[in-house]
Amino acid sequence: MPRPDGRSATQLRSLALERRANPYAEGSCLIRMGGTLVHCTASVESGVPGFKKGTGEGWVTAEYAMLPRATLERTSRERNGPGGRTQEIQRLIGRSLRAAMATMAFGEFTIRIDCDVLQADGGTRTASITGGCVALADACSWLAERTGQSSPFGQLVAAVSVGVVGGEVCLDLAYAEDKDAGVDANIVMVEPFRFVEVQGTGEHATFSRPELETLLNFAERGIAELFDAQRKVLGR
Numbered sequence: 001m002p003r004p005d006g007r008s009a010t011q012l013r014s015l016a017l018e019r020r021a022n023p024y025a026e027g028s029c030l031i032r033m034g035g036t037l038v039h040c041t042a043s044v045e046s047g048v049p050g051f052k053k054g055t056g057e058g059w060v061t062a063e064y065a066m067l068p069r070a071t072l073e074r075t076s077r078e079r080n081g082p083g084g085r086t087q088e089i090q091r092l093i094g095r096s097l098r099a100a101m102a103t104m105a106f107g108e109f110t111i112r113i114d115c116d117v118l119q120a121d122g123g124t125r126t127a128s129i130t131g132g133c134v135a136l137a138d139a140c141s142w143l144a145e146r147t148g149q150s151s152p153f154g155q156l157v158a159a160v161s162v163g164v165v166g167g168e169v170c171l172d173l174a175y176a177e178d179k180d181a182g183v184d185a186n187i188v189m190v191e192p193f194r195f196v197e198v199q200g201t202g203e204h205a206t207f208s209r210p211e212l213e214t215l216l217n218f219a220e221r222g223i224a225e226l227f228d229a230q231r232k233v234l235g236r
Contacts, residue, residue: 003165004176005034012160012172012222013123017233019134026111027138029233031131034174035121040131042139045110057104058111058152060136062093064128066117089125090115092197096129096188097136099196102154107147111139122175126159126186130226133157137234156236157196158226159188162215164207171218183207187219191227 007013013034022028027042048059064086068074078086097113098104113135115128133156140153161173164183173181182205188196200207200215207215230236 003170005174009168009170010218010221012225013174015226015229017131017134017229019233020138025135025139026142027135027140029131029134029138031127031134033123033127033130033172035119036123036127037117037119038124038127038131039116039118040113040128040135041116042111042113042132042135044139044143045112046108048108048110052108056108058106058109059104060094060098060101060111060113062090062097062113062115062128062132064090064093064115064117064125066120066124070117070120089128092125092186092188092199093128093132096157096159096196097132099188099190100133100136100155100157101140101152103152106140106143106149106152109143111136111143120175122173122178123161126161126188129157129159129188130230134230134233155191156227156230157188157190158223158230159186159197160219160222160226161186162219162222164205164211164215169211169214169218171222180204183211183215185215185219187216187223189220189223193220193223 016032018030021030025041026044029040113132140151144151163181165177185200
């Protein structure tokens with residue numbers, strides 16, 4: 001079955017990573033994947049959460065928000081704190097970015113990655129992880145320069161969605177595909193191809209073990225391309 005934008009089943013949407021998109025943040029990246037656009041900033045702040053105080057270790061955390069008109073219809077701002085969906089997404093982003101760290105022993109600082117969705121067309125959480133990694137790497141370099149330590153950043157982390165649409169496994173779902181997908185999954189990996197998280201759900205259908213293997217294979221192929229793009233923009 002042809003995809004709405006004419007891509008093959010194994011093809012990522014067009015990808016662009018703009019490093020240092022925010023001149024004020026210690027690290028930043030503007031990521032575009034197809035029609036999805038996310039602004040990721042990494043801020044280094046003095047102090048850590050209570051459970052880290054006195055350990056000499058730092059912390060990496062993430063926040064996620066969607067602008068009111070990031071979608072076809074306006075959505076209200078979350079003025080009373082993040083809702084359940086937002087909390088789940090930002091916890092996923094935080095877990096994923098912590099997996100990129102070589103060490104947390106960089107002093108009692110918090111690196112906070114803010115992922116703000118400017119335009120949403122599917123895959124906002126996976127784009128946030130991929131772009132957030134670039135911002136995190138630069139924030140770690142900034143911190144290392146000012147503390148005289150080596151950078152605590154370890155390895156790249158990236159994420160992509162996969163799913164079963166119209167009975168066919170597809171990589172990197174746009175919203176038009178995601179909303180009708182029988183199976184929807186988000187895959188997060190660190191170099192060299194080790195899993196951080198596998199979130200797979202039978203939305204409107206179930207899936208077999210061979211289909212799961214195909215979903216993972218497609219994701220690994222897509223994430224390899226994302227790693228290449230991250231390495232290129234970071235000069236690694």
